[in-house]
Amino acid sequence: GAVVSQHPSWVICKSGTSVKIECRSLDFQATTMFWYRQFPKQSLMLMATSNEGSKATYEQGVEKDKFLINHASLTLSTLTVTSAHPEDSSFYICSARVLGGPRGGYTFGSGTRLTVV
Amino acid sequence: AQTVTQSQPEMSVQEAETVTLSCTYDTSESDYYLFWYKQPPSRQMILVIRQEAYKQQNATENRFSVNFQKAAKSFSLKISDSQLGDAAMYFCAYRAQGGSEKLVFGKGTKLTVNP
Numbered sequence: 151g152a153v154v155s156q157h158p159s160w161v162i163c164k165s166g167t168s169v170k171i172e173c174r175s176l177d178f179q180a181t182t183m184f185w186y187r188q189f190p191k192q193s194l195m196l197m198a199t200s201n202e203g204s205k206a207t208y209e210q211g212v213e214k215d216k217f218l219i220n221h222a223s224l225t226l227s228t229l230t231v232t233s234a235h236p237e238d239s240s241f242y243i244c245s246a247r248v249l250g251g252p253r254g255g256y257t258f259g260s261g262t263r264l265t266v267v
Numbered sequence: 268a269q270t271v272t273q274s275q276p277e278m279s280v281q282e283a284e285t286v287t288l289s290c291t292y293d294t295s296e297s298d299y300y301l302f303w304y305k306q307p308p309s310r311q312m313i314l315v316i317r318q319e320a321y322k323q324q325n326a327t328e329n330r331f332s333v334n335f336q337k338a339a340k341s342f343s344l345k346i347s348d349s350q351l352g353d354a355a356m357y358f359c360a361y362r363a364q365g366g367s368e369k370l371v372f373g374k375g376t377k378l379t380v381n382p
Contacts, residue, residue: 184369193358193372194312207367241310247368255300255362256370258312 152178152248156259163234163266171229171262173244179224180246185217188241188261200227234266269294271361273373280349281381287334288344288376290359296320298364301335301342306375307355315357318342346378354380 153176163169173183181202186194198214200206200221208214216238218230227246231238244259270293280286292301303315318326318335325333330347346353359373 182368188310191377193374194370196369196371199367199369243310243312245312245370255317255368256314261310 152246152257154180154244154246154257154259156244156262158262159260160263161265163264165235165266166233168230168232169234169264171231171242171244171264173227173229173246173259175225175246175257178246178248180227180248181224182247183221183227184245184247184256185219185227185229186243186245188243190241194243197229231264234264236266239264239266269296269361269363269371271359271371271373273357273359273376275376276374277377277379279379279381280346282349282351284349285345285347286349286378288346288357288359288378290342290344290373292340292342292359292361294340294361294363296363300362300364301333302360302362302370303331303333303342303344304358304360304372305353305355306358307352312358316344349380351380351382354378 155174157172183200185197188194197212198206198208200219202221202224206219221227243261245256272291299320301318305313305315316328316331332345334343356375358375360370
């Protein structure tokens with residue numbers, strides 16, 4: 151139980167275009183979703199926290215106008231990278247807060263590898 | 268702000284042997300949670316073990332156990348009878364009680380298991 155489905159698993163886009171990444175909770179209601187960015191051989195850096203029906207809370211240094219997060223329902227949260235540039239190329243991971251259950255309180259999506267050319 | 272430090276960028280172990288991964292953290296809170304996550308080459312984050320700070324007993328999960336030293340703010344992971352499938356990046360993480368419930372991750376330790 152408590153599975154988060156993240157799509158796409160990889161995407162290549164042209165510089166200047168926008169890309170949307172979706173995370174869906176399949177068998178539970180995700181009231182809180184965390185979005186991370188991970189550079190090669192580095193740790194997960196929290197970008198923002200979104201709560202269903204509220205505006206996302208962004209970490210210091212993360213451009214909220216560039217990384218648009220929408221959490222309009224209890225089963226879907228999206229991250230849109232607007233006007234993408236090569237420096238936005240990275241691995242993006244979502245994680246949902248899970249109350250109880252065997253996953254220790256969090257379940258992670260499988261990640262999206264974004265390459266901007 | 269809370270910080271998590273993993274001082275070993277890389278570790279290696281022989282199959283069937285035991286290895287310990289180190290983690291220290293800095294917090295002024297008295298109640299919190301600590302985690303070890305495994306990230307294999309697939310990059311899927313997998314929970315290995317979790318510890319509540321108020322519990323004195325060290326958590327164990329089969330071949331995985333922790334040495335939680337609250338006063339020293341240390342949270343090491345011991346992997347016994349290492350298997351080839353244990354090869355991965357291991358991240359230590361901290362979460363405060365209450366608040367935003369966000370996880371703060373260390374930089375990770377890459378574990379190699381040699382046959």
